[in-house]
Amino acid sequence: MIEFSHVSKHYREGHEAIRDLSFRIEREEMVFITGHSGAGKSTLLKLIARIEQPTRGQVVVDGKNLTRLPRRHIPSYRRRLGVVFQDNKFLHDRDVLENVGLPLAVRGTPASEIRKRASAALDKVGLLARAHAMPITLSGGEQQRVGIARAIAHRPDVLLADEPTGNLDGDLSDTIMDLFREFNEYGVTVIIATHDRRHISRLQKRAFMLKDGALIEDRPWDAR
Amino acid sequence: MDTRIAVFFQVRAQALVAVLQELVYAPAGTFLGAAVVAVALALPAGLYGLTVNVERLTGGWNRGNEVSIYLHRSVTDQAGRRLAANLAREPEVVAARYVSPNSGLQELARSGHFGNTLALLPHNPLPPVIVLKPRNALSAQGLSAFITEIRTIPDVATVEADLKWVQRLQAGLVVVRRIGILLAIALALAILVIIGNSARLQILNRRGEIELMKLVGATDGFIRRPFVYTGALQGLFGGMLGWLLLALGESALSFPVAHLAHLYGNRFTLHGPGLAGILDLGGVGFMLGWLGARIAVGRHLGDIEPAQV
Structure with missing residues (x-):
């Protein structure tokens, strides 16, 4: 279970990437995070991966408060994650x-x-x-x-993907999204940041809509 | 538990093999790194070897010396012989020979340096003397202390032993050895800085790789290992190369030095680093390389965190 409680993230240069974000993602859930460029999608994933720390609020993953996670425990936490980049580093x-x-x-x-x-x-x-x-x-x-x-x-346990189909054509991006759905069916919690709303309607999963760092929509597909 | 031990050794063995491969694939870089360490280790080690050899040489000359103990003229032959016998029993002494004034005069006459002059003397001017041969193992300092002790004997008028030059030389050697220690400390610090800087550059070059490893859950120990192993191996190779430099130096100098000593009637031969020296220099190089890399990696690894998702 991943829980954000009133999480904000300000960068030193004054940019507010995330504003008072609160939500809860259950285990084995598949969630899309969508929004325009700069909406805060990547920052949200970075907060879950403990790459960034919130300026305010707390991020709790399976009962562990990431804001208080000692440095020496970060590697073991990250081993429970799988991360897919837009431009993968090898x-x-x-x-x-x-x-x-x-x-x-x-x-x-x-x-x-x-x-x-x-x-x-x-x-x-x-x-x-x-x-x-x-x-x-x-x-x-x-x-x-x-x-x-x-x-x-x-x-x-958790798969984070940031624009995993950003550089791909339609058919290939569908194939990759189907893979993510398959992993989710195996019990992996999947969180995908994408600006392509077509995938959300095709896979019919819960989606967060971010705008200027704020959560403006959080609805399961069934509720649409 | 067995699996954990196996994993413990496996990850280290894998890192070591990878580092060895990297060093072998870049022989020029490996050699240059090792050469810097080699020179830095060979200099103080060579200076130390020099002092050891000079000490051995002066020890040999010292052993050739005899100590002349001049007794008061009033001392009888019987008392002189008794004192010589007592001195011969001292642990610092190999032999002590009493030379009466008459025997001394006869020895002087036999030497032939004075012609008939001795016959013109109204009386024998020579005092009774004990000629003492000190034990080989006795240092110049030990001998000096022993002579001071002899001077306190009431029958002894004066003691003569030409130790001053040996003492001066040994004092000089202490200075040289101190300089060697200071040089060794300075060069050890230089090795730490050089290997540390090399590790720092490697970290900067592999920043992306480190970020990726941290993102997939690598511990600092896992990431640190190849850098530290590289530093330690560079130090080890440098130490071995330094030993080779000293051994080559020894083989180049051993014959001329032995020849020179022979011309002075001495059987002195140069002592080099020996096979055990490879362990000493290799070990010191290994430790310095390990420490330099460990400090540098510890300082810079914390600054790198994954930035991209």
């Missing part, structure tokens, strides 16, 4: 399989188990054949799918 001196296995490697998973689980994750996104390719040789769509495979390889 270790360019390692192949696709090693990149996908990175979240497993950092927790000391045996090498054979890393290979097995990273291969399974790549298979899931249809890229097992590119396991030994270097990331730079992949197309944009392939890189996005590798990023997703990396985010799911360690079986996270």
